[in-house]
Amino acid sequence: MTQTPPRPPAGPPARRPVPTSADVARLAGVSRATVSYVLNNTSAVRISEPTRRRVREAAEELGYVPHAAARSLRAGRTRIVLLPTAHVPVGPLYGHFLNELQWALRRLDYTVVQYASMGLRGDEAARAWAELRPVAVVSFGAVDLTPFGVDILKRSGARAVITLGTRPVEGAHNVVMDQRRVGACAGAHLLERGYRRLGVVMPEEPGLNVFSAPRLEGVRGAAAGTDAEVVPLPLAYTEESAAALTARLPSLGVDAVFAYNDEYASLLLRALLDAGVSVPDDTALMGADDLLLGKLLRPRLSTVQVDMETGQHLAELVDRLVGDPDRTPDDHGHQAGHAPGHDLMAARAIRREST
């Protein structure tokens, strides 16, 4: 007799009701507790082998899968590491880094969740993230995290809030991946080569601003105190935009361009060559990120090589912070000073043929 209680209260529209541990218990003829013990290999308790088998078989037969929400509700904590995603492809470099990070976190038994935070911004996003009760949040600058947002997350149980970017956010553990340094390298290189009017490509694609703005700032910093000038050059990733910019270039008097990265540089290089501009003689051109692409072009692109620490490293940092949340960031009373922050990035200029 499948003595199902009439189930009057609120029918979840499930077609076949999803099997629960109680169902498994019933089928195996044991209690829910025993099911839990068996399926979690609880070492503190010894269950006879026949029972184990019965439980496992019952679970198998029903297609039982534990309910993560219920589990973490009971446990009072999750193993979720939240990676908010921006709304842009961030390029091969970051793609690789991100994959490494995911791998490493997974090995440490975290549940990596990339959360699409598109329409949201600032504290709104922080709230949405907090609803999942992640044990850690690693923000790549997809949204502007405020100190208040960090506080929301911390209060909701996040033991580590890590920002990867330029500006440290109060209360968060800031891992410096300072894009300014990329710009600074490029700027220094170009100045050293004798260029004095430096164009800096600013991609018009939305979201790339997170990277391009600090890179520009870095070039400005390098030029500060010299007689050199810095000219921002908006550019969309299309041939038309590149041609237009090329046409405008002479009137701007720019003698060298730092083109954000190798992809934009290659686009601009093509436009320059097609317009009969000699590179680097008429105009020098520099990329960044040291993509393979840059070596395939003629002239080969000078670039800025960016060494990012491994995702493994960052994953370990997450794990340490989760284990002991108040390490570096001075968290007494959330009136914290800026975290010193690790440094996961090094940059250096590589000269090839375009500068």
Add this chain to the structure above:
Amino acid sequence: MTQTPPRPPAGPPARRPVPTSADVARLAGVSRATVSYVLNNTSAVRISEPTRRRVREAAEELGYVPHAAARSLRAGRTRIVLLPTAHVPVGPLYGHFLNELQWALRRLDYTVVQYASMGLRGDEAARAWAELRPVAVVSFGAVDLTPFGVDILKRSGARAVITLGTRPVEGAHNVVMDQRRVGACAGAHLLERGYRRLGVVMPEEPGLNVFSAPRLEGVRGAAAGTDAEVVPLPLAYTEESAAALTARLPSLGVDAVFAYNDEYASLLLRALLDAGVSVPDDTALMGADDLLLGKLLRPRLSTVQVDMETGQHLAELVDRLVGDPDRTPDDHGHQAGHAPGHDLMAARAIRREST
């Protein structure tokens, strides 16, 4: 009086306990029910404005954020759409598509979760996904979903399991994005131009196999029944590998190469030109995906343009399936036939200068 019951049972190691709706209720001097009504704007019940204010203020003050797990546990269903991620950057084309999809799903009020499924494979992965009780799963071929895996997901409450790829999986709703067609286009184009020994680049980078294998298959299909031959050409994304392949090419007698996509094509093009091979006179070269890159090279790359339907479209499909799970896939008794499947991809060859 903060009459906190001694909290003897099991201390979750929370530093400051995370505020719950009960805390809000206490502070506002109302019941938990009222808090829920106010914060969810439950229309079926009318709460006085002063009470609403008090509740909101209390929530604000405590930094209360609802607990998603508890909520969905109670509700019996989530709004999670799971996008399992592979372990490779999938290229700009798919990146764009993926972003569109996320946007669109978000607008439909789904919680988009990209789940890192790296070390897992097959049914193991399906289990892990099922633990989150997603209402829908959209799989890009990151893992090989089996009919059994699909069943696990369905039984755990997933109302839509969608696979994007070549082979339909039994029980899942298959959205055809048949990479074979890309290969077929390339093959047909090359044959039409009179080439008879077609090399097909197979990237050695792990994970790209999902795309490259069907593309190769497509070329084979195009060549079937003709006197043409097809030669797979393993290639890593490095200059060395490209140079090695170039050196080996003459002995293979290949007169045209379909280089998987424009990126690999540009790599190989460089190596060919450096070796003094004339393109297309000595060896023709064809890319795919119609990246901007292909137009920047000289000779300009012939390519296969891939029109993918918008993510918006797919999001709507997800929404429809969630609303009415047994639409197209014949689901009576999970002995289903293959879903006819929508078609989200069109491909056509574009001749430029390299073929």
Add this chain to the structure above:
DNA sequence: TTGAAAGCGCTACCAG
């Protein structure tokens, strides 16, 4: 208009 209480699925105590 508001409160009391049941119960979603799970794990961890404490008895037996």
Add this chain to the structure above:
DNA sequence: CTGGTAGCGCTTTCAA
């Protein structure tokens, strides 16, 4: 070695 049971945070009847 196994079972009963409380309770995680939330929503939603039903009663007041």
